[in-house]
Amino acid sequence: MSRTSFGTVTLVLALWLAGLGASAQFAKFAVPFSYVHLQYPDAETELGWLLTLISSVGAVLGMTAGVLVARAGLGRTVVTALFLGGAISLWQSTLPALPVMLFSRVFEGISHLMIVVAAPTLMAQLASDRYRGLCMTLWSTFFGVSFALMAWFGLSFVEDQGLGALLTGHGTYMILTGLVIWVCLNRFGPTLSLPAEGISLAIVLKKHLDAYRSPNVAAPAVGWFFYTLTFVSLLTLLPELLPPESRATIAGLLPLVSIAVSLFFVSALLSRFSAVAVTVLGFALSAVAIALFFAGFSLPFVCIGLFSALGLIQGASFASVPELNLTNEARATANGAVAQMGNLGNLIGTPILLVVLANGGPPAMLMTVLGLYCAGGLAHLVLRRVRNSCAIQQQP
Structure with a gap:
């Protein structure tokens, strides 16, 4: 070396x-x-x-x-x-x-x-x-x-x-x-x-407007918002719904499963697919994992499957920043947007799911989470279509 x-x-x-x-x-x-x-x-x-x-x-x-x-x-x-x-x-x-x-x-x-x-x-x-x-x-x-x-x-x-x-x-x-x-x-x-x-205030406001109007800069942040709405919230709320005898073991395993998938599977997938495609796959599999609960699978099994799928979103979302933004200035702006949306998701995610859980119980909370994952994947698909449309319009 x-x-x-x-x-x-x-x-x-x-x-x-x-x-x-x-x-x-x-x-x-x-x-x-x-x-x-x-x-x-x-x-x-x-x-x-x-x-x-x-x-x-x-x-x-x-x-x-x-x-x-x-x-x-x-x-x-x-x-x-x-x-x-x-x-x-x-x-x-x-x-x-x-x-x-x-x-x-x-x-x-x-x-x-x-x-x-x-x-x-x-x-x-x-x-x-x-x-x-x-x-x-x-x-x-x-x-x-x-x-x-x-x-x-x-x-x-x-x-x-x-x-x-x-x-x-x-x-x-x-x-x-x-x-x-x-x-x-x-x-x-x-x-x-x-x-x-x-x-100045005008420059900051213009930066916000330009960033969230750009399908390249905004895409990682928008997807990350839907991810952070649920990740910390579920780490907080799900353990209380698990069987007491397995609660501590599964609660400790969930973030580790997500990290392992992010490290060992995302890198391999990125060698063949775009980071956006892997992120969309993560949202789709996360929604499927939640759906398994309503199909009768046990909650511990669903939790492990869910956090495995979330590992794909975790790793690929950050990889999409340099993939979609080719200059360092655009990448700094995109990372700022990711930080902004991620903090917003962390800030409001747990209170929202707590309200849903209190009023509708675990099924309502999980159905809400399923909807958020569908929205996250759909947002990426819409922004990809916008990027493709812009690329076609720019062709001579």
């Missing part, structure tokens, strides 16, 4: 590690939530904001992040965001009063957003055409892997060392990862930047 190739692989892996740190900005409070409640025993609904404030920032500012990344540069943005996130987590380890902790989560949301926009854009720029799909598939696992690691090791760590120690560890991890990426960029990284843009 040449020095350049080694440096590229190292930098790509370091960027994926940055993604794990960004996901842990959610997981460090979501997974040990009972310990968070012990720390703030007088808080009730306010604690939910610890989980949702980051999503709120991304839902509002996701597209704006694409403009800011263009101004600051990809590598500089990732490193700065990691240092910012690390410093905030170290400060949070002092366990301040809840209003102050909530205020810090707003700035942490900015750190998270800049990482999830700039890091995958940088990975796509670093990778060759041959390995770009594999890199994006690897990136797509960051959320699930981070939550799994937090469940396996974080809970016992908090039990032994306390919540503050976990936050200290996360902050240290973020800063060290930022240092590794900074060193790799200086030693191995080519010039990695995007055309600088001014920033």
Whole structure:
């Protein structure tokens, strides 16, 4: 392996590690939530904001992040965001009063957003055409892997060392990862930047309009919205519907099944099919898995089949960003849209399904999820038809 190739692989892996740190900005409070409640025993609904404030920032500012990344540069943005996130987590380890902790989560949301926009854009720029799909598939696992690691090791760590120690560890991890990426960029990284843009309310609004009118930029984000409406929601709600004797085992298995399918099957499928086609296949199979419940199959079987199918959407959605958008500027914009729609889906998905579950029971909830998957697949097909129509019109 040449020095350049080694440096590229190292930098790509370091960027994926940055993604794990960004996901842990959610997981460090979501997974040990009972310990968070012990720390703030007088808080009730306010604690939910610890989980949702980051999503709120991304839902509002996701597209704006694409403009800011263009101004600051990809590598500089990732490193700065990691240092910012690390410093905030170290400060949070002092366990301040809840209003102050909530205020810090707003700035942490900015750190998270800049990482999830700039890091995958940088990975796509670093990778060759041959390995770009594999890199994006690897990136797509960051959320699930981070939550799994937090469940396996974080809970016992908090039990032994306390919540503050976990936050200290996360902050240290973020800063060290930022240092590794900074060193790799200086030693191995080519010039990695995007055309600088001014920033104003008019520019941001125009960016939103242009992005969601583009069938290339909007497609990954629209599909991702339907995915995120259900993924975290189902991880939260489905375990309570499973038989008590198998609940813990299946709940722990579901994200791992999704990650495994994303890593080992999506890459193989992308060598023969487009990322959009694999994403549509994932939505179709997810709908079929839900339909099996109404055909009389057991819920544990349905859950495993469903999360296997969701792994296709997970991996192929990120791979569709560089596939559909050929310039780094367009990719940054598309990743901003993905972040925006993903955060919006995470923000409203669980409340929506909770209302449906409370009023109609599990069958109504699962039928709603089935409908969302059909809508996600159909949205991709419609946008593909629009792209084909535009291509025909542009032919001489």
